[in-house]
Amino acid sequence: MPVETDFLDGLNESQRQAVQHFCGPLLVVAGAGSGKTRALTYRIAYLILNHQVNPENILAVTFTNKAAKEMKERIELIFAQRLAQEKEGERLELLPEHKQVKLRSRAYQDITKHLWIGTFHSLFARILRQDINKYQDPKGYQWDRNFTIYDESDAQSLVKNIVTKQLNLDDKKFNPRYLRYSISNAKNQGFYPEDVLAQQPNYRGRVISEVYQEYQAQLASNNALDFDDLILIPARLFSQNESILGYWHKQFQHILVDEYQDTNRIQYQLINLLATNGEPKKQNLNWENRSIFVVGDADQSIYSFRMADFTILLEFQQDFGDGLPDDDTRTMVKLEENYRSRENILEVANTLIENNSERIDKILKPTRGYGEEIYCYKAENEIEEGQFIRRQLLTLQNENPELNWGDFAILYRTNAQSRVIEEAIRDKIPYQIIGGLKFYDRKEIKDALAYLRLLTNPNDTVSLLRIINTPRRGIGQKTIDQLISASQELGVPLWEIIRDETSVNTLAGRASKKVNEFAKLIQRYQANLDQLPAVEILDGILSESGYRQDLQNQGTDEAENRIENLKELDSAMTQFAEENEDNSLEGFLANAALASDLDNLNEKEEKVSLMTLHAAKGLEFPVVFMVGLEQGLFPNRRTLDDPAALEEERRLCYVGITRAQEQLFISHAEERRLWGSREPAIPSQFLSELPEELVNYSSPPIKPRRQEKKDTKKDTGQNWQVGDRVFHKTFGEGTVTHVLGNGEKTNLAVQFPGIGRKIIDPKIASLELI
DNA sequence: TTCTTATCTCCCTGG
DNA sequence: GAGATAAGAA
Ligand SMILES: Nc1ncnc2c1ncn2[C@@H]1O[C@H](COP(=O)(O)OP(=O)(O)OP(=O)(O)O)[C@@H](O)[C@H]1O
Numbered sequence: 198m199p200v201e202t203d204f205l206d207g208l209n210e211s212q213r214q215a216v217q218h219f220c221g222p223l224l225v226v227a228g229a230g231s232g233k234t235r236a237l238t239y240r241i242a243y244l245i246l247n248h249q250v251n252p253e254n255i256l257a258v259t260f261t262n263k264a265a266k267e268m269k270e271r272i273e274l275i276f277a278q279r280l281a282q283e284k285e286g287e288r289l290e291l292l293p294e295h296k297q298v299k300l301r302s303r304a305y306q307d308i309t310k311h312l313w314i315g316t317f318h319s320l321f322a323r324i325l326r327q328d329i330n331k332y333q334d335p336k337g338y339q340w341d342r343n344f345t346i347y348d349e350s351d352a353q354s355l356v357k358n359i360v361t362k363q364l365n366l367d368d369k370k371f372n373p374r375y376l377r378y379s380i381s382n383a384k385n386q387g388f389y390p391e392d393v394l395a396q397q398p399n400y401r402g403r404v405i406s407e408v409y410q411e412y413q414a415q416l417a418s419n420n421a422l423d424f425d426d427l428i429l430i431p432a433r434l435f436s437q438n439e440s441i442l443g444y445w446h447k448q449f450q451h452i453l454v455d456e457y458q459d460t461n462r463i464q465y466q467l468i469n470l471l472a473t474n475g476e477p478k479k480q481n482l483n484w485e486n487r488s489i490f491v492v493g494d495a496d497q498s499i500y501s502f503r504m505a506d507f508t509i510l511l512e513f514q515q516d517f518g519d520g521l522p523d524d525d526t527r528t529m530v531k532l533e534e535n536y537r538s539r540e541n542i543l544e545v546a547n548t549l550i551e552n553n554s555e556r557i558d559k560i561l562k563p564t565r566g567y568g569e570e571i572y573c574y575k576a577e578n579e580i581e582e583g584q585f586i587r588r589q590l591l592t593l594q595n596e597n598p599e600l601n602w603g604d605f606a607i608l609y610r611t612n613a614q615s616r617v618i619e620e621a622i623r624d625k626i627p628y629q630i631i632g633g634l635k636f637y638d639r640k641e642i643k644d645a646l647a648y649l650r651l652l653t654n655p656n657d658t659v660s661l662l663r664i665i666n667t668p669r670r671g672i673g674q675k676t677i678d679q680l681i682s683a684s685q686e687l688g689v690p691l692w693e694i695i696r697d698e699t700s701v702n703t704l705a706g707r708a709s710k711k712v713n714e715f716a717k718l719i720q721r722y723q724a725n726l727d728q729l730p731a732v733e734i735l736d737g738i739l740s741e742s743g744y745r746q747d748l749q750n751q752g753t754d755e756a757e758n759r760i761e762n763l764k765e766l767d768s769a770m771t772q773f774a775e776e777n778e779d780n781s782l783e784g785f786l787a788n789a790a791l792a793s794d795l796d797n798l799n800e801k802e803e804k805v806s807l808m809t810l811h812a813a814k815g816l817e818f819p820v821v822f823m824v825g826l827e828q829g830l831f832p833n834r835r836t837l838d839d840p841a842a843l844e845e846e847r848r849l850c851y852v853g854i855t856r857a858q859e860q861l862f863i864s865h866a867e868e869r870r871l872w873g874s875r876e877p878a879i880p881s882q883f884l885s886e887l888p889e890e891l892v893n894y895s896s897p898p899i900k901p902r903r904q905e906k907k908d909t910k911k912d913t914g915q916n917w918q919v920g921d922r923v924f925h926k927t928f929g930e931g932t933v934t935h936v937l938g939n940g941e942k943t944n945l946a947v948q949f950p951g952i953g954r955k956i957i958d959p960k961i962a963s964l965e966l967i
Numbered sequence: 968t969t970c971t972t973a974t975c976t977c978c979c980t981g982g
Numbered sequence: 983g984a985g986a987t988a989a990g991a992a
Contacts, residue, residue: 261981261982316982317982318982349981424981424982500982502979502980503980503982610979610980613978613979632981635981669968669969672968790982791982792982793981809980809981810980811979812980812981830979831979833980834979849980873984
């Protein structure tokens, strides 16, 4: 009999039904903020607790690394909580700090460490580390386990090199960016170069196909994979090799996918293969002790540019489910209550999304009542828009002391918009920008990583070329060209030439001494790769290569900054080694390649978050500013003549609105600077689609007050008692179960129905006695 | 070979 | 308007 598990208290009836689902397929569909992610997370815990499923038999796919990390933390807490009650007979948060730490570490060692939770890319990169040598490529390409993962800029420079150097095409006519995008799209549909040509039997198609072919050949000879390969190669490997598929099918008995509406066909194929072991007939499937559980919302599908296809979500019922009508089906659960947003915010979002024709209507009931008014502000230009944001932030923060800067988000369509906003708020308001230039995209970081990649994977010519003359060591373009053409003639990787002293001496002329010194340096570190911890390798190579010294000599602020960033790389490495119990260089490099800027978002830091609407998917904030609602910007210019693309923009807008919990500000400018020139801008069509009665188009008062709230006193002097009924801004109504400490140091343990027990400092959070 | 200056391209979204 | 890149000078 299943143990009754108190964490089910935090779920409504439909969520509970989803969480308690054990075997077979289940689709959870629901609008924004209805607790889909929570249901998925709790189900993982429930499988382990009540069905004794082994954590290593669970595969859960999230959309971002950050979401994966949070999910692991939640599960860890659930188990630590249970341990606390079993072993100590007490709630976790009421135990002394060191005991809490110990229990969490137990939960990590026993449970979460073994779970396979991550993005498609990180999970399947891990599988490839194990099995890529068994992959048989139809073209005969081969990779080994030390493969390097190329990020977008590596991939683009490879394409560019092919276009200009090898195929001698005009890169004006075929810009490498466009070609790279075409290749990526082809891969995300499982196409080989020949397929591209067959689909597009014209000059353009031939060029794309040729570049693609050469690109793939070079990836292989560099022993490198791009992001798309991390999905595509496992899919091909599983299709061609029954025993490998069988192994992973057996391993992953329970498969869960979050944000299922944004999976693409290849990702679907992977999930399908793992779930069915390649059995095509639905009726032959044996779901004993197995399940597939996906959650999603077709209205939040916003990644079609990455070949995501929300019809995959719509087809789940046919693919896996019983295919019965909604009233009778046992393989679909709908969640219809929204726990995140105020009623007016939700209504605005729902009204907007109804303008899409390609959709299935859903119910999404508010649970939180009307909140503050929604304002739409018309700014003169983008600078004045920034001023508006600044004014509002300062007033709101001033008037609502319970809000800290981390409770605000500013969302925009394109990264380029962040600049002006940053300028407007930087002197008064702490902020963090998510996206744009990623940490791992910075020049100095890429240089450092190139050294490290070269050590683990000497075939990685892209990295080799990046650092062979960085810092300047007198190895010029002519020398490099000589070496490259020799390597091409002999058909060996460039590194093979460079490390061979005699070849270098004949080829490199004056620079040969320098090349040999460089080769010796690299070889010395390669020899010590397994002996030294990763951090020491990094430090050593940065010093001995003269990289750090070179920066120090420059003495500029910029160089200072780069040195700081390199130090940060150092701590990132240490942190990675600790968190993952992995101090190998390979492990760290894979992690770095897959890292996204979103991973740096820290809610606990009290900073306003600036990010794109795409990056905000899955997040929530008490106060949201959605800015730049102008025709051509949002919806974006390129979508205006494509109805499907326009609908996706509208979904993006829906996502933006539904990030807000308490209050939403929308703004647009009448004039905006684009690439240096000023352009008039007309308001976004989405604005006219919002219900007029719920949006206030006049300027918000300088000192807006939270109206609905009764006076929340920040009661330091209040005498709190066990049993008091209280109201909290985020958690709602609850009951005080413990009063901890006294006087200035009083903390309260409050039990919130449906949420659990929280420790609250009444001096920081405003608690109302009711 | 490296540094400086003029010209060109680009920004829609990201693992 | 910035960052990348190509051409020209030291
Ligand atoms: N049963 C519940 N009772 C109260 N609050 C809940 C419940 N379920 C979820 N929540 C809260 O509602 C908010 C939204 O939950 P969650 O992120 O799981 O929703 P979601 O459906 O995944 O959202 P999105 O579609 O926007 O990603 C969270 O703050 C969560 O803590």
